[in-house]
Amino acid sequence: MTPTLAIALTAIFTAISCAVLGAFLVLRKMTMVGDAISHAVLPGIAIAYLLSQSRSSLPMFLGAALVGVFATVVIEILSKKWKVQSDASIGMTFTTLFALGVVLITYWSDKVDLDQECVLYGEIAFVPFNTWTLAGQSMGPIALWSSGILLLLVLIYTFTGYKGLLMSSFNEDYAAVLGIGVGAWNLSLMSMVSVATVISFESVGAILVVALLVAPAASAYLISQKLKPMILLAALFGLSGSLLGYMISAQLDISIAGGIATMLGVQFALILTITQFSRTS
Amino acid sequence: MEKSIEVHNLTVSYHSKPVLWDVDFELPKGKIIGIVGPNGSGKTTMLKTVMGLMKPDSGYTEIFGQPLDKVRERVSYVPQRESVDWDFPADVMDVVLMGRYRKNNLFKRITKEDRRIATEALEKVNLLEFADRQISQLSGGQQQRVFIARSLAQQADIYLMDEPFVGVDAATEDAILKLLRDMKNEGKTVVIVHHDLQTANEYFDWIVLLNTRLVAAGPKEQVFTKELLQEAYGGRLTVLSKLGDLISDTEFPLREPDFKEDQPQG
Numbered sequence: 001m002t003p004t005l006a007i008a009l010t011a012i013f014t015a016i017s018c019a020v021l022g023a024f025l026v027l028r029k030m031t032m033v034g035d036a037i038s039h040a041v042l043p044g045i046a047i048a049y050l051l052s053q054s055r056s057s058l059p060m061f062l063g064a065a066l067v068g069v070f071a072t073v074v075i076e077i078l079s080k081k082w083k084v085q086s087d088a089s090i091g092m093t094f095t096t097l098f099a100l101g102v103v104l105i106t107y108w109s110d111k112v113d114l115d116q117e118c119v120l121y122g123e124i125a126f127v128p129f130n131t132w133t134l135a136g137q138s139m140g141p142i143a144l145w146s147s148g149i150l151l152l153l154v155l156i157y158t159f160t161g162y163k164g165l166l167m168s169s170f171n172e173d174y175a176a177v178l179g180i181g182v183g184a185w186n187l188s189l190m191s192m193v194s195v196a197t198v199i200s201f202e203s204v205g206a207i208l209v210v211a212l213l214v215a216p217a218a219s220a221y222l223i224s225q226k227l228k229p230m231i232l233l234a235a236l237f238g239l240s241g242s243l244l245g246y247m248i249s250a251q252l253d254i255s256i257a258g259g260i261a262t263m264l265g266v267q268f269a270l271i272l273t274i275t276q277f278s279r280t281s
Numbered sequence: 282m283e284k285s286i287e288v289h290n291l292t293v294s295y296h297s298k299p300v301l302w303d304v305d306f307e308l309p310k311g312k313i314i315g316i317v318g319p320n321g322s323g324k325t326t327m328l329k330t331v332m333g334l335m336k337p338d339s340g341y342t343e344i345f346g347q348p349l350d351k352v353r354e355r356v357s358y359v360p361q362r363e364s365v366d367w368d369f370p371a372d373v374m375d376v377v378l379m380g381r382y383r384k385n386n387l388f389k390r391i392t393k394e395d396r397r398i399a400t401e402a403l404e405k406v407n408l409l410e411f412a413d414r415q416i417s418q419l420s421g422g423q424q425q426r427v428f429i430a431r432s433l434a435q436q437a438d439i440y441l442m443d444e445p446f447v448g449v450d451a452a453t454e455d456a457i458l459k460l461l462r463d464m465k466n467e468g469k470t471v472v473i474v475h476h477d478l479q480t481a482n483e484y485f486d487w488i489v490l491l492n493t494r495l496v497a498a499g500p501k502e503q504v505f506t507k508e509l510l511q512e513a514y515g516g517r518l519t520v521l522s523k524l525g526d527l528i529s530d531t532e533f534p535l536r537e538p539d540f541k542e543d544q545p546q547g
Contacts, residue, residue: 027369083296164387167379171365174431177332177358179350179384224370225415 003128004250006141010127011242011260013147014200015212017154019238021193022217023231027169028189032087033072034213036094037190038197038206040071042101042119045201050108061146061198068194069187071097098206122205122257143202150199157192158231165189166227204257215264216241219271241267283310284346285439285470286331291340293323293330299493300326303340306489306498313461314472315485315501319514322492324474325361328441332358344439354383357437359428361444367417367424374412376427377402380434395434402433405463407456422453429457439470446475446484458484478510 025034044067048060071093078089105119127143139145158165167175168185176182193213200209216237217230224230241264249259286308293301300323308314316324329335331342333349344352357380380402381395403409406426411419416427425445432440445457461471461484475481481488481501488504490496496513497504 029366160388163382163391166371166375167382170369170371170376171360171379173329173332173334173360173364174358174379175382176334177353177356178382178435179353180382180387221370226372226375227370230370 001140006128006144007124007256008243008246010141010143010147010203011124011246011256012239013144013151014196014203015216015238015242015260016235017147017150017196018200018209018212019216019220019234020154020158020231021189021196022213022215023220023227023234024165024169024189025193025213026217026221027227031210031214031218032090033075033190034193034197035210036075036090037068037071037194038201038209038213039094039098039101041065041068041194041198041201042098042206043067043104044101045119045198046101046104046108050104050111061195064198064201065191065194067097068197069191072187072190072194118205119201120205120207121255122201122203122208124203124256127203146199147203150196154192154196157188161185161188204260208257208261211261211264212238212242215261215268219264219268222271222275237264237267282307284308285310285344286472287343287346288327288331289340289342291327291330291342292338293326293335294338295326295335299338301330301337301491302494304491304495305340306495308470308472308489308498309487310470311465311468312470312486313465313484314470314487314489315475315481316472316489316491317475317478317481317485317513318491318496320476322513324476324491325443327489327491328358328443328472328474332356332441354435355438357432357435357440359432359440359442359445362421362425362428362448364443367419369416372413372415373403373408373419373427374399376416377412377430377434380431398436399430399434402430405433405460406430420450422449425449426453426456429460433460437469439472440464442471442473444474444476446477446480478514481505 022031022034025031041064044064045060048063051063052059074093075086075089078084078093079086084092101119124143127141130142132139132142132145164175164180164185167180168182172182175185196213197209200212204212217234219237220230220233224233242260244267245260245263246256248254248263249256252259284307288304288306291301291304292299304323304327316327318324326335330337331344331349342349344356349356374396377399378391378395381391381399400409400412403412406429408423408426408430411423416424419427425448429442429445432442446454449457461473464471465486473485475484482505485501487499488501489498490504490509490513492513492515497509
């Protein structure tokens with residue numbers, strides 16, 4: 001497998017996974033919670049990194065994802081139980097956890113080989129060099145495997161949980177009256193977002209993973225009348241945005257993550273313009 | 282009297298202010314029942330507590346003599362229309378089919394039988410031709426009927442509706458009323474939160490008059506008296522009824538002197 005293909009596939013797998021989960025975040029008006037999770041996982045990553053001394057181990061993924069779920073629980077408790085304004089709860093939780101992550105990384109700078117640059121912007125260009133071997137045989141880049149497994153997980157989750165996700169996103173009270181555990185659905189979605197964030201983190205970094213969660217889904221929302229097409233469109237926009245972004249950054253020799261996020265933004269602006277025009281004419 | 286809902290010594294508060302205070306009543310089966318009271322009198326809170334969406338500080342509620350958890354599938358809830366985002370990417374059929382979702386079929390596919398029942402429910406509210414329409418393209422009255430169709434698709438025995446007559450056109454109002462009577466004839470119980478005194482007397486068989494405390498509960502002939510209404514609505518009603526007395530006493534002219542009957546429009 002060529003390095004270019006490995007990078008492109010990793011970008012596509014992460015983009016589609018995030019886009020599909022992002023569709024539900026947009027519909028629940030919770031995109032900022034996605035933002036919060038993506039920042040809050042940093043201390044989890046730092047601690048897991050210190051303990052396991054490897055970049056892509058399973059314990060690290062799980063540990064970091066757990067911190068993401070912890071962040072959503074804290075946000076819920078702050079806003080629902082202690083009546084802190086909901087946007088302030090989100091802002092407080094993720095900035096504090098993210099700052100803690102930065103503190104840990106700098107404090108352990110001699111032990112943890114994670115530099116802040118890569119935490120913020122990712123290092124998808126290095127994906128081909130970080131490979132793993134099984135029984136003496138090279139299995140290819142780790143990130144490619146993890147993002148592929150992530151995509152599989154997200155698809156299984158969305159497919160089996162479709163009715164629960166639809167119902168709890170549209171009308172939580174009604175679902176609750178039917179005895180459907182809306183809290184559990186919320187938590188499961190947030191856990192999936194956490195896992196997706198941690199896995200995407202390495203490729204695109206803490207800041208730009210939010211673009212993957214929000215932009216394709218928000219673009220799809222503009223032109224969708226039903227949920228299934230919206231999810232498919234979000235996945236498609238994730239795919240096209242990450243491919244175009246990668247091609248442009250390869251041409252111009254710029255940051256790949258930056259190129260992808262910019263293209264996602266451009267895509268959104270284009271679709272928005274088209275829908276606005278077709279509405280007025 | 283066979284009982285549908287029992288509410289016992291219920292106190293519920295919101296931000297540590299009591300919204301319902303020691304409310305106690307029992308409702309019969311097979312009637313159209315109105316929960317009536319002024320704004321902020323705790324009507325919606327009452328419904329949400331019965332539906333388990335709010336936790337009481339003290340007291341308890343039962344449906345058909347059992348706690349809600351035992352009878353969930355027999356209870357259907359029609360929330361306020363404004364409580365959801367109608368721009369959600371779903372069509373009318375998607376929403377009505379949600380009435381078929383259950384705890385134990387959540388991971389299964391929607392069956393043909395589910396679709397048949399949902400179609401029948403849409404027919405009952407005269408929205409079958411709108412089945413494929415996106416919900417954002419419906420009028421307020423049509424949205425309300427979609428919610429009612431969803432609850433009909435649940436095939437429950439008791440229906441709790443939160444302000445179903447707010448912001449609906451006359452056609453929808455008639456359609457809902459006809460539906461309510463049909464449901465009653467099938468032996469179903471319907472409980473409706475309603476704020477409009479004018480129509481309450483006409484719509485309901487039985488009325489719960491609420492203003493944080495229970496003012497009265499019973500057949501409408503017993504509850505809809507001037508004294509009880511005044512107690513529930515307080516000063517606001519007094520002013521209105523005084524005005525009404527004044528009009529009837531002096532036969533106050535209801536038309537301005539310079540208004541002519543056959544005035545052309547515009």
